[in-house]
Amino acid sequence: MEDIEKRVIGIVSEQLGVKIEDVKKESKFVDDLGADS
Secondary structure, three states, X not given: OHHHHHHHHHXXXXXXOOXXXXXXXXXXXXXXXXXXX
């Protein structure tokens, strides 16, 4: 399970252009990571 979590965090980080350490399980895409539609 941990491996999947790390992969998802890596993908989110890459796609949104944010640092891996800024992506947490509690992060909200729009509010915390700056994602938009």
